[in-house]
Amino acid sequence: MSVEVKIPQLPESVSDALVSAWHKKPGDTVEQDENLVDIETDKVVLEVPAPQAGVLESIVEPEGSTVTAGQLIAMITDGEASIHVIEPKQAQAPAEKGPSISPAVRKLLHEHDLKAGNIPATGKNGRLLKEDVLKYLEQQKPVQPAVRSASVAPELVKSVAPEPKPEPRTVPAETPNLYKAPAPAGDRVDKRVPMTRLRARIAERLLEAQQNAAILTTFNEVNMKPVMDLRNRYKEQFEKAHDVRLGFMSFFVHAAAEALKRFPVINASVDGSDIVYHEYFDIGVAVSTPRGLVVPVLRDADQMSLADIEKQIRDFAVRAKEGKLEMEELTGGTFSITNGGVFGSMLSTPIINPPQSAILGMHNIVERPVAENGEVVVRPVMYLALSYDHRIVDGRDAVSCLVTIKQLLEDPARMLLEI
Numbered sequence: 001m002s003v004e005v006k007i008p009q010l011p012e013s014v015s016d017a018l019v020s021a022w023h024k025k026p027g028d029t030v031e032q033d034e035n036l037v038d039i040e041t042d043k044v045v046l047e048v049p050a051p052q053a054g055v056l057e058s059i060v061e062p063e064g065s066t067v068t069a070g071q072l073i074a075m076i077t078d079g080e081a082s083i084h085v086i087e088p089k090q091a092q093a094p095a096e097k098g099p100s101i102s103p104a105v106r107k108l109l110h111e112h113d114l115k116a117g118n119i120p121a122t123g124k125n126g127r128l129l130k131e132d133v134l135k136y137l138e139q140q141k142p143v144q145p146a147v148r149s150a151s152v153a154p155e156l157v158k159s160v161a162p163e164p165k166p167e168p169r170t171v172p173a174e175t176p177n178l179y180k181a182p183a184p185a186g187d188r189v190d191k192r193v194p195m196t197r198l199r200a201r202i203a204e205r206l207l208e209a210q211q212n213a214a215i216l217t218t219f220n221e222v223n224m225k226p227v228m229d230l231r232n233r234y235k236e237q238f239e240k241a242h243d244v245r246l247g248f249m250s251f252f253v254h255a256a257a258e259a260l261k262r263f264p265v266i267n268a269s270v271d272g273s274d275i276v277y278h279e280y281f282d283i284g285v286a287v288s289t290p291r292g293l294v295v296p297v298l299r300d301a302d303q304m305s306l307a308d309i310e311k312q313i314r315d316f317a318v319r320a321k322e323g324k325l326e327m328e329e330l331t332g333g334t335f336s337i338t339n340g341g342v343f344g345s346m347l348s349t350p351i352i353n354p355p356q357s358a359i360l361g362m363h364n365i366v367e368r369p370v371a372e373n374g375e376v377v378v379r380p381v382m383y384l385a386l387s388y389d390h391r392i393v394d395g396r397d398a399v400s401c402l403v404t405i406k407q408l409l410e411d412p413a414r415m416l417l418e419i
Contacts, residue, residue, distance in 0.1 A: 003052050005036060005074040007067045010046075014327070017041045018197050019065045019073065024056045030076060037073065038323070042201040044330065045291075045323030054078040108133045198292045209352050213270075214390040217349040218398050222406045224365050224380045227251050230412050242307035248362075249285065250309040252337055254415050255408040256360055257281045257302035260335060263401040265393055267334045269355040275392050284333035284353060285313055287320045288342075294320050295353055297333040341365065347383050357393055360405070361385035 010017060020040040024030055030050040039046045057075040061067055105128055109116060112133075119136045121128040195203070209215070231246055238246040260267040260281055268277045281302040284295035296316040298309060319325050336353045341364035350361035361384065368381040386402040408415050 002057055002075045002077045003054070004072055005048065005051060005076060007039065007069050007071045007073060008046070008048060010041065010069045014041045016066050016068045017046070019061050019063050019067060020045060022059060022063060026056055026058055028056050030054060030056055039067070040197050040323075041327070042197055044325050044327055048073070050076060052076060052078070105130050105133055108137075112137060196291055198294075202292050205354060206351055209354050212354070213352055213357075215349075215352055215387055216390045216395070216398070217385050217387040218395070218402055219347070219386075220384050220402050220406050222382050222384055222409050223370065224248075224382050224409070226410055227412055228365075228380060238307070242311070244307060244310045244314060246306065247310055247313075249313055249337070249339065250306040251409060251412065251415070252360070252362060252405075253283055253285070253298060253301050253304075253309050254306065255405045256283060256335065256337060258408060258415060259401045259404040261302065262404055263397050265397055266358045266388065266401045268357055268392060269334070270357065270389065270392055271355070278334045280334070282333045282335075284336040284356075285316065286336065286338035287317050289320045289323070291323065294325060294330060295333065295336055295338075296320065296325055296329045297331070335359070337362065339363075341382065347385065349385060350387050352387055352389060358386060358388040358398070358401075360402075361387070 007017065017039045018041075020038040022037045024034075024036055030036065030053065032051070032053045033049045035047040036050050036056070037048045039048055054076045055078075057077040059074050061071070061073040065073075067073060105116075108114070108130065114133065114136070116128050119128060119132055122132055123129045227248065231248070235246045238244075264277050265275070267281060268275050270276075280300060282297050282299050283301040284297045286293055286295050298304060298312055301309065304312070316325065316329070333353065333356060335356055336350075336359040338350050338359060339362040340348050340350075341362050345363050346366070347363055348361055350359045352359050363383045363385070365380045365382045367378050369376050370379045370381065371377075372379075384402060384406065386398055386405075388398040
């Protein structure tokens with residue numbers, strides 16, 4: 001009896017997905033609920049589990065196929081006798097009809113354009129085994145000649161007369177020959193790789209933001225010494241009490257949430273000819289993954305403690321790298337924070353994440369000379385950048401918002417006391 005494997009219901013607003021990676025091949029045994037294949041959407045990677053235990057009978061949609069919800073992608077059988085391979089996406093040459101050729105062997109024969117009759121079979125009753133095909137392929141590889149220390153045999157070198165040396169040409173000292181022949185170029189290889197759906201979606205949204213918003217950026221600098229001193233003083237106690245490290249991001253999220261309360265237009269968005277003011281503060285935190293940048297959202301960030309923020313960010317980072325974030329966690333933010341400083345960035349102009357109207361950019365912390373009370377002292381300084389949509393945000397509000405964030409970070413007690 002065979003069971004169909006279909007694409008599950010996709011998240012809202014996602015019309016299709018890409019078959020990213022099959023973890024099983026036809027003929028493999030599978031367990032119930034074992035992940036068969038990864039399906040990549042615009043933002044997340046979904047796993048498709050096996051509906052029952054058995055043997056993967058066939059793969060209908062290979063890697064790279066575009067699929068929709070409810071579409072058939074594979075078949076699972078509860079027995080091994082009737083296993084066969086279906087590959088409708090490619091024209092497949094008829095396989096050799098040797099005795100008892102398994103799907104794995106048939107696939108190898110097709111991939112390498114081999115005939116079963118040309119390969120010695122060692123299986124029972126003359127059955128051709130997978131090991132027979134692999135051994136045959138290994139034997140067909142060309143034997144590489146031994147590499148000698150000299151590129152030409154010594155006996156041949158003796159028989160070749162040396163080329164006559166050209167007469168040296170005198171070059172005046174005042175006009176030296178500066179030309180140097182270019183070194184011979186090696187293999188110049190171009191590798192063409194299609195964009196992942198996530199990368200393509202990122203490109204689409206960034207282009208949309210630049211085309212549809214009037215983006216400006218204001219900058220400021222913040223003395224990080226007060227935050228660093230507070231962090232160093234309490235980080236061990238904090239970690240023991242909350243089982244999470246105390247980082248810098250939680251301070252920035254707190255400061256941003258307080259600044260957004262004071263300047264509501266920074267937390268607003270444009271909807272047609274309307275301005276939508278959000279009376280809640282859902283702050284997205286950019287997380288880098290091997291597949292690209294994602295921005296999971298801290299819901300009601302203004303109501304979260306430093307420990308809650310650090311725990312949630314740690315969880316986001318782990319699941320983002322595994323591609324296990326939920327679609328709901330990546331949508332609906334009202335403001336975003338990105339930290340290029342973790343990669344060494346000194347200064348940048350972050351791009352707004354539509355339909356939001358502003359984004360805060362953090363950068364690396366560098367010791368710089370600054371003036372305090374008429375004296376030059378060295379302080380750990382970070383440059384901040386606030387990009388904003390000038391269609392609805394005036395420069396006064398943007399600059400004032402960034403100054404507020406700076407002041408709160410330079411006096412962390414003000415955040416705790418909410419003053």
